[in-house]
Amino acid sequence: MAVSVREAAGVSPSPRQLAWQELEFYGFIHFTVNTFTDREWGLGDESPAIFDPSELDAAQWVQACVSSGMKGLILTCKHHDGFCLWPSAYTEHSVRSSPWRDGQGDLVREVADACREAGLKFGIYVSPWDRHEPSYGDSPAYNAFFLNQLRELLTGYGELFCVWFDGACGEGPNGKRQVYDWDAYYGLIRELQPNAVISVCGPDVRWCGNEAGQTRTSEWSVVPATMRDNEKIQESSQKVDDGAFAKRVGSQDEDLGSRAVLAEAEEAVWYPAEVNTSIRPGWFYHASEDDAVKSSEELMDLYERIVGGNSTFLLNLPPDKRGLLHENDVAGMKALGDRIRSTYGKDLAIGAEVLASCARDAAHGGDRLTDGDRLTFWQAPEGVEQAELVIELGAERRFDRVVLAEHIREGQRIERFRLEAQDAGGGWISLYEGTVIGYKKICRFEETTAKRLRLILSESRWSPTLSGFEVYRSRQ
Structure with missing residues (x-):
């Protein structure tokens, strides 16, 4: 079976x-x-x-x-x-x-x-x-x-x-x-x-x-x-x-x-x-x-x-x-x-505003991704397997690492995702494409300057979760 x-x-x-x-x-x-x-x-x-x-x-x-x-x-x-x-x-x-x-x-x-x-x-x-x-x-x-x-x-x-x-x-x-x-x-x-x-x-x-x-x-x-x-x-x-x-x-x-x-x-x-x-x-x-x-x-x-x-x-x-x-x-x-x-000493996304295309309820909204607390988490409604989240950094930042984390107490659910940054003209450029996330996913890419990021969850199981979205720059 x-x-x-x-x-x-x-x-x-x-x-x-x-x-x-x-x-x-x-x-x-x-x-x-x-x-x-x-x-x-x-x-x-x-x-x-x-x-x-x-x-x-x-x-x-x-x-x-x-x-x-x-x-x-x-x-x-x-x-x-x-x-x-x-x-x-x-x-x-x-x-x-x-x-x-x-x-x-x-x-x-x-x-x-x-x-x-x-x-x-x-x-x-x-x-x-x-x-x-x-x-x-x-x-x-x-x-x-x-x-x-x-x-x-x-x-x-x-x-x-x-x-x-x-x-x-x-x-x-x-x-x-x-x-x-x-x-x-x-x-x-x-x-x-x-x-x-x-x-x-x-x-x-x-x-x-x-x-x-x-x-x-x-x-x-x-x-x-x-x-x-x-x-x-x-x-x-x-x-x-x-x-x-x-x-x-x-x-x-x-x-x-x-x-x-x-x-x-x-x-x-x-x-x-x-x-x-x-x-x-x-x-x-x-x-x-x-x-x-x-x-x-x-x-x-x-x-x-x-x-x-x-x-x-x-x-x-x-x-x-x-x-x-x-x-x-x-x-x-x-x-x-x-x-x-x-x-990984300074998370540039702490406190950033997160706009989510959907959320299970008010207690699991997008702001849970950037509050620095791994026990809180965003979650899509039951049965919703695709979602988008936009992260507003508030000012232009230079970075080359994004760390993602699922709330694995609820299981491992994300199967495919894409990370993008908004350029000066308002368009979106791809930074990273990945499959599973699980406990922690470190996305590495060429140094980028942007003040807005977008995470697209294109495939997942039942209702995906995320407890962390962190942004870093490896060269201080």
Whole structure:
């Protein structure tokens, strides 16, 4: 049974998904024994003795995140090698067996405390694949082991905003492939951390489909429900041509939520995208990449395309063997933050008069777009799917960015729009044409001078909403 346009318009985020979306930009820390072996994936046979960062300073990591404008940080508490950055009671393969802090350290606690001291949200990455644990591959035994470790992380470090899983799954020592008990993992997280989103291999946040920072022209948050299982499907089962799999929308597909896609779906869910990439070519630190750190221009382009493309931006920062972020990475983060603050520091449309071709009622008039309050919003009447809004800036302004925002508490509804500026002769010139808006759309174009803008919503679902229309100039 197809998902109707009306049904799709009614799908909206949960409170935890909404809080996560509002973070917009947050960091990933990849740090473990791989940092000391110069590998990306450990084998599980690494000696804990090699883990001995000489100058580790979690506050330095956090300060770099703050300088860039990030609002949260996710730590790789256990990667595929199985080495735990906390003193787990269920294995000796952890910081407790390392010389770092004389075996008394707990890196998860240090990072969690540093985040809270600086006002950042804290999240955890924990790999279900464990190449060290002997019980891996004995599915019931390992699932019990993993749940015990997960419970330690969920109860020992305060409130978490995210639990981040990937689907890596190899054979265990017995030659058998581990079958993860995802439902049990999810149930424990919901019980102990009900406000945390479960990401990638989880029901709350989906993988964008690549690790290169690539973004879609149209990023839908409302997608077929089958997408929630994409990253959990093992490679062997993906090759089975059972008919249903042939209709499955893949994470790498360009079109995830158009009317055509939903016409083939039985159910639609709110499953928004996170785009993850690294500030360097690798995920863990390699000295050979010290001169390959992304420039502030590259990072700014990523930020505007990702956060301004209805996704969140998860940027990886790998500490070095000292336990510090390299100077080049720190400088890049500060330069990015300066650019973001400079570009988006002054909204030229605050208080601007907005003339709307229609509105649901007086409480949802056009003036709600420019009042600076994301909780207020304009909305078209029920069933009206096209509208025009004219924004009077009051005086001629120079600008090259317009930021649009739907009131996603009511769903994601806008399918196509056009942004125009009025020229000196009273005619309208096109600045930008786009498709979806969602939580945030950053429209970038050549610098323009105008005192009147027009937004034309040419296609939408049922009754479109907008909670924000902001105007900026990137060159101050």
